[in-house]
Amino acid sequence: MSSPTDALQRLRRVHEDAVLSALRSAGALSRAQLTERTGLSRTTLFTIISDLIERGAAIETEAAPGEPRGRGRPASLVALNPAAGLLLGLDLGRGRIRLAIANAAHQVVTTATHDLPEDATPPARAEAAIALIRQVAEERGVRLGALEAVGLGLVGVVDDHPAPAGHLPLARRIADEFGVRVAVDNNARLAALAEATWGAARSVRDVVYVRWSVGVGGGFVAGGRLLRGAHGASGELGHVSLDPSGPPCHCGSRGCLEGRIGGQALLDSCAARGLPLDNLDALVAAAQDRAAVACDVVSAAARDLGRVLADTVTQLDPALVVVGGELAGLGSLVLGPIREAISRLALPKSPREIRVTQADLGVNASAMGAIALLLHEEPSIPAHLRPA
Numbered sequence: 001m002s003s004p005t006d007a008l009q010r011l012r013r014v015h016e017d018a019v020l021s022a023l024r025s026a027g028a029l030s031r032a033q034l035t036e037r038t039g040l041s042r043t044t045l046f047t048i049i050s051d052l053i054e055r056g057a058a059i060e061t062e063a064a065p066g067e068p069r070g071r072g073r074p075a076s077l078v079a080l081n082p083a084a085g086l087l088l089g090l091d092l093g094r095g096r097i098r099l100a101i102a103n104a105a106h107q108v109v110t111t112a113t114h115d116l117p118e119d120a121t122p123p124a125r126a127e128a129a130i131a132l133i134r135q136v137a138e139e140r141g142v143r144l145g146a147l148e149a150v151g152l153g154l155v156g157v158v159d160d161h162p163a164p165a166g167h168l169p170l171a172r173r174i175a176d177e178f179g180v181r182v183a184v185d186n187n188a189r190l191a192a193l194a195e196a197t198w199g200a201a202r203s204v205r206d207v208v209y210v211r212w213s214v215g216v217g218g219g220f221v222a223g224g225r226l227l228r229g230a231h232g233a234s235g236e237l238g239h240v241s242l243d244p245s246g247p248p249c250h251c252g253s254r255g256c257l258e259g260r261i262g263g264q265a266l267l268d269s270c271a272a273r274g275l276p277l278d279n280l281d282a283l284v285a286a287a288q289d290r291a292a293v294a295c296d297v298v299s300a301a302a303r304d305l306g307r308v309l310a311d312t313v314t315q316l317d318p319a320l321v322v323v324g325g326e327l328a329g330l331g332s333l334v335l336g337p338i339r340e341a342i343s344r345l346a347l348p349k350s351p352r353e354i355r356v357t358q359a360d361l362g363v364n365a366s367a368m369g370a371i372a373l374l375l376h377e378e379p380s381i382p383a384h385l386r387p388a
Helices: 004-026 031-038 042-055 122-140 167-178 187-197 257-261 263-272 280-288 292-316 326-330 332-345 362-377
Strands: 058-061 077-080 086-092 096-103 108-115 147-154 181-186 207-212 216-222 320-324 355-358
Touching: 004 031, 004 042, 004 077, 004 362, 031 042, 042 058, 042 077, 086 122, 086 187, 086 362, 096 122, 096 362, 108 122, 108 362, 122 167, 147 167, 147 187, 147 362, 167 181, 181 187, 181 362, 187 207, 187 216, 187 320, 187 362, 207 292, 207 326, 216 257, 216 292, 257 263, 257 292, 263 280, 263 292, 280 292, 280 326, 292 326, 292 332, 320 326, 320 332, 326 332, 332 355
Parallel strands: 086 147, 147 181, 207 320, 320 355
Antiparallel strands: 058 077, 086 096, 096 108, 207 216
16 A cells, blocks of 8 residues: 555656646746646645756746736746757658757757668667667767657557557667657658647648658648547558559558559659659659659649548648648649649538648658657557666
């Protein structure tokens, strides 16, 4: 049986976690704002803040110039200590690892990239990610001893039990290597979360995001919350079937969108029309140079994507559609057909306006979204993804 002292300590940890969660989510706040956000009494809150400051986990700072102030002495703000801890975001894509590291003040202090073979095994991906982290830390003076948690973006369906997809050994290895908790989600969903936190969708609460790259993925934000679904499959736009009798897809279905407009499909279409290209970057460059074949292939694929997004928009009614990935960099060549399809097919007589825009955060969006996962979502990390 636990003692009254143990119960009080647990209650104090709950209160402290509430304060830290509010500061992670919102940044610097006044004591009055913290009282409102946490629901704690003034006495309890002030005691917790004093302890956090004494331990170096939080600092006091002044309000930014131009912020409204009441009468009398300006209220100081409480913020997480930027030197107190680091959060690390990893995007383990099909052929590339992207890394972002942020301090407790939400500032991204460094990013890095490392190429991988597309057929690399989960253990090989984990070792490559660990090597990249240690290399960046050594070269750029990052103190890994201050690391608090790792957010991990992975391809495919990701839920609380990722072992069937091979995710568990990878996440487990990273957790054990650095002795910190690891939060995991689909990398396209994390890019959606990043755009909603810092990027093109930061001013709205209902967003459809699609990442068009080697694969096709997406993420939905509804009422300011990232949707994961009952089985971790929310946002799998690339696996909407456009032709049930079409070619088989690795997901088990047939005629999926990704098989028609994914990076390899676009390269194959260009080659069949006499324009062989080595990779997706070369295709984007050819389209930017207005090569007729590349432009035709991309615009036709954008119309297919637009039809799928029109169906999605009809169901979810977002304020904004954000298009990310390498293909989004082609601007109106991609965005134009998507806008036209949504306007024509998604409740065309409705007076609503749904904007379509290019993503802001570029290639590091998923790695930044993995950090946003740690800052905002505060998920309950399954025991099998905690360090041993």
